[in-house]
Every structure is written in C-alpha cells, then in structure tokens.
Amino acid sequence: MTRQHGQIGQPVAVAEGLSKTFGTVTAVDSVSFEVRPGRIVGLLGRNGAGKTTTLRMLLGLTAPSAGRATVFGHPYDELPHAAHRVGVSMDGIGALPGVSGRRDLTIWAKTLGLSSRRVDEVLERVGLGDRADRKIKGYSTGMRQRHALASALLADPELLVLDEPATGLDPDGIRWLRTFLRSLADEGRTVLISSHLLAEVEQTVDDVLIIQRSLRYSGTLAELTDNGAVRLEDRFFSLVGNGNESGVGAHA
Numbered sequence: 001m002t003r004q005h006g007q008i009g010q011p012v013a014v015a016e017g018l019s020k021t022f023g024t025v026t027a028v029d030s031v032s033f034e035v036r037p038g039r040i041v042g043l044l045g046r047n048g049a050g051k052t053t054t055l056r057m058l059l060g061l062t063a064p065s066a067g068r069a070t071v072f073g074h075p076y077d078e079l080p081h082a083a084h085r086v087g088v089s090m091d092g093i094g095a096l097p098g099v100s101g102r103r104d105l106t107i108w109a110k111t112l113g114l115s116s117r118r119v120d121e122v123l124e125r126v127g128l129g130d131r132a133d134r135k136i137k138g139y140s141t142g143m144r145q146r147h148a149l150a151s152a153l154l155a156d157p158e159l160l161v162l163d164e165p166a167t168g169l170d171p172d173g174i175r176w177l178r179t180f181l182r183s184l185a186d187e188g189r190t191v192l193i194s195s196h197l198l199a200e201v202e203q204t205v206d207d208v209l210i211i212q213r214s215l216r217y218s219g220t221l222a223e224l225t226d227n228g229a230v231r232l233e234d235r236f237f238s239l240v241g242n243g244n245e246s247g248v249g250a251h252a
C-alpha cells in the first residue's frame with residue numbers, strides 16, 4: 001500500500017452537519033464526526049438508524065440534504081483516484097452473480113488497471129483461493145462477504161468502508177473477520193464498518209460512532225466502556241434508549 005495521505009493524525013473522513021431527509025422521514029440529522037487514520041471505526045445503530053445512509057453520503061452515492069462529507073479532504077466525487085484510495089463493500093455495489101468470483105474480480109481489476117496477479121493475491125487473502133472458480137450465485141453468505149472484501153481490497157486502498165460485513169457470518173467467519181480487519185489496520189489502513197452486532201464490534205473496533213438519526217457518541221471504545229468495565233451493549237442502550245422494534249443484538 002502506498003500512503004498518499006501522509007500527514008499523521010489528519011482525519012481520513014469527516015462528516016460536518018450531515019443530514020438526509022427522504023420525504024417526511026429524517027434518516028440522518030446533523031451528524032458530525034471524524035474518522036482517524038489507522039483505526040478500526042464502528043458505526044453502530046439499530047436497523048433504520050441511518051448507518052447506510054451516512055456511509056452512502058460519505059461515498060457520494062446519496063446527496064446530503066444538508067451538511068458536507070469529505071474523504072481525504074475532498075468530497076468523494078472530487079477525490080483524485082477515489083476508486084484506488086477507498087475500497088467499498090456495500091449492498092448494491094454488487095458482484096456479477098452469473099460469473100465466477102475470479103472472473104468478477106478480474107473484470108473489476110481491469111477497470112482499475114490492475115494485474116490478474118492482484119486478483120490471486122486478494123483471493124488468497126480472504127481465503128477464497130480454492131473456491132474462486134465457482135459462480136457467485138452459488139456462494140454461501142460467508143463466501144459472498146469474503147468476495148465483497150476481496151473486491152474492496154483489490155486496489156490496495158488506504159480506507160475501507162464496509163457496510164455490515166459481519167452480518168450472516170458463522171462463528172468461524174466472525175472470528176476470521178476480526179483478525180482480517182485487524183491485519184488491515186496493522187498495515188496502516190483505516191477501516192470504517194457499520195454494524196448492529198454489538199458483541200462482535202466490541203471485540204473488533206478501536207473507535208465507536210453511535211447513531212440514532214443524530215450522533216449519540218463519537219470516541220474510543222475504551223472511553224465508552226471505561227476500559228471494558230462496562231459492556232458496550234449497556235452503554236449503547238443508555239445512549240439510544242430502549243426501542244421496542246430494535247434490531248440490535250448482542251449476537252448474530
């Protein structure tokens with residue numbers, strides 16, 4: 001990985017008063033935060049709390065109703081080499097179901113100007129090396145998640161934005177994902193993940209953003225949990241309230 005954004009400590013992504021309304025629904029309400037370099041950052045919230053909408057605004061996929069989002073100091077749409085600097089795994093940025101995993105990544109690699117050797121590297125890295133010649137439509141949920149991560153990692157990006165990467169994974173997959181995300185951060189990358197799986201996140205992230213339309217917390221996991229003395233789940237509910245229709249769980 002080449003570190004193009006050299007200044008240590010300068011935020012990798014910034015949201016300033018980000019808001020989004022869909023008709024009469026306020027999905028995201030004046031959310032501000034900074035994502036620091038080299039950290040694994042968990043964007044946490046219930047189903048419908050505004051996580052995906054926030055990530056989409058950061059990535060220029062949804063226009064904010066108010067406020068501003070920047071990645072490496074630029075609105076995503078104006079970021080030079082954006083597809084090389086930011087790797088994304090998100091529903092709707094999908095793989096081609098009718099082709100093999102290897103073929104799908106090869107097509108994407110060509111678009112990015114990368115060699116097929118890089119495809120083999122990322123397939124090995126996500127543990128799909130021996131299964132990459134199967135069609136994606138036959139993949140299990142876990143394989144699809146791994147394929148999406150391979151795709152996000154293909155261009156060797158500095159920032160990975162992963163929407164719900166743990167959802168649908170079995171215990172082996174969750175454990176693997178935790179180690180995988182840490183290895184990405186150890187390489188100096190920044191990882192922004194959204195999740196509603198608090199128990200998993202508690203073992204994975206450095207920093208936490210809690211959202212319930214508005215931002216309820218932004219800071220380190222250690223501060224939030226008093227260095228592990230208090231469970232993340234307890235802090236979470238004290239910050240967002242006990243909703244009846246909560247989809248948030250301590251387990252998958």
Ligand SMILES: Nc1ncnc2c1ncn2[C@@H]1O[C@H](COP(=O)(O)OP(=O)(O)OP(=O)(O)O)[C@@H](O)[C@H]1O
Nearest residue numbers: 022025027045046047048049050051052053054196
């Ligand atoms: N394109 C859209 N049109 C209308 N409403 C939308 C649209 N996208 C999101 N919403 C609404 O905005 C709110 C926030 O949705 P969002 O998908 O951002 O939440 P989320 O935290 O990612 O939820 P989940 O965990 O269920 O994926 C929800 O009420 C949702 O129904």
